[in-house]
Amino acid sequence: MPHLTIEYSANLPHYPEAETLTALNAALCAHPQVQDEADLKTRFIVADSFEIGIAPANRAFVHAQLRLLAGRTPEAKKELSDLIAAVLRERTPRPQGVMVQLSVEIVDMDRDSYAKERL
Amino acid sequence: MPHLTIEYSANLPHYPEAETLTALNAALCAHPQVQDEADLKTRFIVADSFEIGIAPANRAFVHAQLRLLAGRTPEAKKELSDLIAAVLRERTPRPQGVMVQLSVEIVDMDRDSYAKERL
Amino acid sequence: MPHLTIEYSANLPHYPEAETLTALNAALCAHPQVQDEADLKTRFIVADSFEIGIAPANRAFVHAQLRLLAGRTPEAKKELSDLIAAVLRERTPRPQGVMVQLSVEIVDMDRDSYAKERL
Numbered sequence: 619m620p621h622l623t624i625e626y627s628a629n630l631p632h633y634p635e636a637e638t639l640t641a642l643n644a645a646l647c648a649h650p651q652v653q654d655e656a657d658l659k660t661r662f663i664v665a666d667s668f669e670i671g672i673a674p675a676n677r678a679f680v681h682a683q684l685r686l687l688a689g690r691t692p693e694a695k696k697e698l699s700d701l702i703a704a705v706l707r708e709r710t711p712r713p714q715g716v717m718v719q720l721s722v723e724i725v726d727m728d729r730d731s732y733a734k735e736r737l
Numbered sequence: 738m739p740h741l742t743i744e745y746s747a748n749l750p751h752y753p754e755a756e757t758l759t760a761l762n763a764a765l766c767a768h769p770q771v772q773d774e775a776d777l778k779t780r781f782i783v784a785d786s787f788e789i790g791i792a793p794a795n796r797a798f799v800h801a802q803l804r805l806l807a808g809r810t811p812e813a814k815k816e817l818s819d820l821i822a823a824v825l826r827e828r829t830p831r832p833q834g835v836m837v838q839l840s841v842e843i844v845d846m847d848r849d850s851y852a853k854e855r856l
Numbered sequence: 857m858p859h860l861t862i863e864y865s866a867n868l869p870h871y872p873e874a875e876t877l878t879a880l881n882a883a884l885c886a887h888p889q890v891q892d893e894a895d896l897k898t899r900f901i902v903a904d905s906f907e908i909g910i911a912p913a914n915r916a917f918v919h920a921q922l923r924l925l926a927g928r929t930p931e932a933k934k935e936l937s938d939l940i941a942a943v944l945r946e947r948t949p950r951p952q953g954v955m956v957q958l959s960v961e962i963v964d965m966d967r968d969s970y971a972k973e974r975l
Binding site for chain 2: 863865903904905906907908909910911913915917919930933934936937938940941945948950955956957958959960961962963964
């Protein structure tokens with residue numbers, strides 16, 4: 619059930635999406651909170667139209683959002699967040715002269731109304 | 738006010754988006770929780786860059802997220818989730834040899850800070 | 857840390873994204889809840905495939921979602937929501953014969969598991 623979405627600004631070209639997807643899924647599926655590896659669905663989104671702050675600076679971002687069924691402990695959520703940050707820290711391009719912000723957010727999904735099946 | 742977003746992986750080509758949009762809106766607007774049909778805003782997103790789990794299997798997903806102002810009962814939320822799942826179950830392509838996961842998530846939106854108007 | 861995403865339906869062509877990004881960031885960074893202007897990351901998404909309600913009417917939408925670390929007062933969240941609505945009300949195209957809905961949603965992000973760094 620975990621849904622992971624990685625969004626990055628379009629001024630980070632040549633983002634190694636394929637290898638980052640593989641690295642993220644490997645890292646998360648090794649964590650005990652992900653019980654069935656097939657449940658982890660990870661995707662990339664590129665933000666083509668964006669602006670960061672108000673200063674005339676050269677800035678970029680990469681933001682991860684992991685959505686999990688509610689019930690994880692704060693410790694488990696922090697561990698998952700740190701795992702994701704570690705993978706993105708290593709793989710995110712750092713173009714010269716660009717300040718790159720990395721952030722990771724964990725979201726609880728409502729368990730009672732969640733529907734899930736394999737077609 | 739309901740916002741419905743359907744996301745699916747790009748290995749589900751020929752997804753019948755137009756007829757699924759019509760079917761989703763018809764199903765949800767017939768439910769008493771949707772009081773003004775014009776409020777229901779449904780959209781599709783295609784995930785072009787994705788990976789599911791770590792096994793070398795052929796996998797796809799379709800994930801629906803319905804965002805509602807907070808205050809619905811758990812029963813109402815489950816009903817809406819089931820309605821959406823039923824429409825998607827019927828319309829989602831099932832390419833041969835591909836394991837397709839379907840999921841539906843209901844999200845409460847903060848009521849006090851929600852702004853809404855018609856321009 | 858604030859993440860602002862503006863989504864609009866593709867039947868609002870010529871949306872002035874660049875000037876709206878600038879206006880949104882200027883308005884929000886002037887608010888005391890945004891302490892470091894560089895933290896505000898704003899982006900646009902266009903919904904190409906969408907349907908609003910079930911009537912055969914010509915309808916469009918623009919929806920803003922602002923994600924903030926939890927802990928803001930309801931008053932602060934309402935102020936931020938109103939600021940965003942004011943900018944979008946002024947800048948959103950209103951094609952003749954199209955009913956345009958504007959909405960703004962504020963989302964609390966889990967503070968304990970949030971990760972953030974500059975690369």
